[in-house]
Amino acid sequence: MPPFRISPMLVNADFSRPATVMADDYHWVTSPQPGVERVMLDRVGGEKARATSIVRYAPRSDFPEHFHPGGEEVFVLSGVFSENDKHYPAGYYLRNPPGSSHQPSSLEGAVIFVKLWQMQPEERVATRIDTRDPAFWVRSAGRDICLLFASAHEHVSLQRLPPGELVFQGCSGGAELLVIEGQVEAQGQTLDQGSWMRLPPGFDPALVSGAEGATLFIKTGHLCIPIEQTS
Template identity: 65%
Template sequence: MLINADFSLRATVTPTDYRWVASPQPGVERVMLDRVGEEIARATSLVRYARNSSFPPHQHPGGEEILVIEGVFSDEQGDYPAGWYLRNPPGSSHSPRSRQGAVILVKLCQMHSEDSQSVRIDSGDPLNWNFVGGRVTCTLFSGNNEHVSM
């Protein structure tokens, strides 16, 4: 499956374009923003968890980045309300779920194979924001020729 797969081109997806598609797990839907591959893919998606929905334990061979947009997203490491950024390195695994429901932005299979750093950052904490280069930013990750910030 190829969705917005030419990364040299700008892609715009507005809320009126959203097409929520059922995932393999009941109560979990997604809007595919970009995708190269089938169920295991390099992908960027909005994922919506209904109340008390979950995924069974699974691995992320190419890593995973999550930004919690709404509700509370949970896994074995904790509960993450809106504003949290999670970075699970290649080879990591987890059992994601949400008791109250959540909407998250997820990026899969886009990390350097040698990346081994797990990250948990609350972007709602003012201490995580700094004035850098004339702007206020929240650095989420920096390493392996990659810099992620808000």
């Protein structure tokens, strides 16, 4: 059988425009490894791409060990995601810097949110945060915030919002969010759990948490950095 290849691909690749993928509209695509599927949220490139995806590991599935020249960012949504002999249940945030390598797998199955090739080349420190630990959370401006990563180029956090709360008080540098729990109301649309939205710099719609509040993975600042296409 010939090797698995993905031709250069563009998915939500115009970063000057908003992009939304609703949880009900997930389109699962097979990967090079049996038992591993993904939903492509945005993508610029082929198999080695600047990409944002939801990835689903079937029980007892894995990838061979490989490098991430542009780094990898992971948030575990369900199940248990493993790297070599380390195991990360739902709620873990992992950040593997450029040049790092790992052998990912899942014994019981897992769903993860993944961002590839989106880190600054000088980043060197791996991050592991268990967001289930209350020690990582602080109360600020009426919401609970778990800081995951901060630099001059980006800010990443998990935020718990009460009902009817504005998600952003201005996001001039662009923003990206994934609904972890609850709902977000966005200009006549309801973003349910699992829905994803990317907002370009200068685009600042009124996003409001739903009637039960919302827990959101939020990333800001990174969209001001020029997008590089990989092969």
